[in-house]
Amino acid sequence: MVPLRPYPGEILPTDRLPAALAARPTADIAYLTLGTIFHSAPGVFEACLTGLxxxxxxxxATIGRDGDPGRFGPQPPSVTVERYLPQALLLPRCRLVVSHGGAGTxxxxxxxxxPQLIVPQAADQFLNADVAAAAGAAIVLRPAEVTPAAVREAxxxxxxxxxxxxxxxxVRDQIEALPGVDRVLATLTASAAARCRRD
Known part of the structure; x- marks a missing residue:
């Protein structure tokens, strides 16, 4: 096993944020996402949005490219609901992230x-949530615990x-201390070359 630094996402040349978000000078946003699959989990997104x-x-809040922002009804001016935003551009502007605990997010x-509020839904999300909470960097709400009041308090x-x-x-400092892809590639290449020479 070779440790590898995770990257917060690729920024494409065409990626943009809405002007109002791009103009924000400080990290003061609460970002809500349930990823590309779980944004339609019954009641979860609604409870999180109401609590936040x-x-x-x-x-x-981002609800997926096939989502309907209108399903949430009118929102106050402080709430923006979009189908998709480039997460790599949005995360540096965040003070809080609320998500399902997918590895990418x-x-x-x-x-x-x-810091994060994690509301795991399936797969490895429960393990991810437990590790984040154990680090002291997250609060976890299990599916039966997700209510507007619980989200608000968390x-x-x-x-x-x-x-x-x-x-x-x-945790950020630990991530930054991990070797990047270039260093890992060099390590793997050198290791493979050494094995070939031995063989």
Whole structure:
């Protein structure tokens, strides 16, 4: 096994954020996503969106390219619901990420030192959530625990209690200390060459 630094996502030349988001100078956004599959999980997105609306942060939610923003009804000016946004551009502007705990979103957020509320739905998400919580950088709500009130309280704690942000920054530092892809490729190439010489 060779450790490899996870990357927070590729930024394509065509990627853009809406002008209002791109103009924000500080990391003050609560970002809600359930990824590309679980955004239609019954009631989960609605409960998260309702709970986050009461936080003193603007909320940006992405619901998938096939999602219908209209399904959530009218939202206050502090809430933006989009089908898709380039996550690699959005994460540096976030103070809080609420997600299902998919590896891409979770590691991308931690690469920017952002604390997280994780609402795992399936697969490896429960393990990811437990590891993030054990690091002190996340709060986890299991499926039966996801209510607007629980999301609101967890979001408030993640924003107001400095220990979560400090732990998320510590995870970021661990990520940054891992070797990048160029170094790993060189290590693997050298190892393969040495084996060939022995054979």
């Amino acid at each position: 609306r009461d936080l003193p942060l603007p909320v940006v 979770m590691l991308g957020a931690f690469a920017h030192g952002v 979001g408030r704690r993640l924003v107001e209690e400095p220990g979560f942000a400090a732990a998320a920054r510590a």
